[in-house]
Amino acid sequence: GQQLNQSPQSMFIQEGEDVSMNCTSSSIFNTWLWYKQDPGEGPVLLIALYKAGELTSNGRLTAQFGITRKDSFLNISASIPSDVGIYFCAGQYEGGGADGLTFGKGTHLIIQP
């Protein structure tokens, strides 16, 4: 099956720093999704991307759908303590629905005081 490589696995940053993470795939996806999971909670959808090259923002978060359709990036600007959590990418192939989502292993974001 399709696999997503999400990196980095974890990030230790200072409050106020910008954050970048990405996902790459060997297959083409039609949709890229970014989720965040707070400790003790389920994943919550942050951003959905539907077109190659699309750049979408949600507050301090910006995500991009790669031109090749095999990758996606998530950036967080000026990180704050509540940004701590696990960020997951998920890809959906052409013609696939929610039952066809492939998830990355997640990026753990830890903010040091």
Added chain:
Amino acid sequence: ETGVTQTPRHLVMGMTNKKSLKCEQHLGHNAMYWYKQSAKKPLELMFVYSLEERVENNSVPSRFSPECPNSSHLFLHLHTLQPEDSALYLCASSQDSPHSPNEKLFFGSGTQLSVL
């Protein structure tokens, strides 16, 4: 609050026990899902129900038995589990058919299961 409620939040069970996980969605969605989340592994889809009919079973061992009595409720019945089944079990829902493109998943908070 995502509109998807899971109980219990935590469960410890022995390998010979029988227990059930419950999920309820208050979003008026038509599809519900069970996922397994293990450390350092991607989310694994276990079961999908659309309009109360099971549409997908991803080679899950028979010691996991799902039940969907109506479009708002989903159960996962557990019996004779193994220690490697310890994980966070997440329920999710989506508005329309799980096969519809661009369908978004709304997750519950999960049940953290420990099998001793």
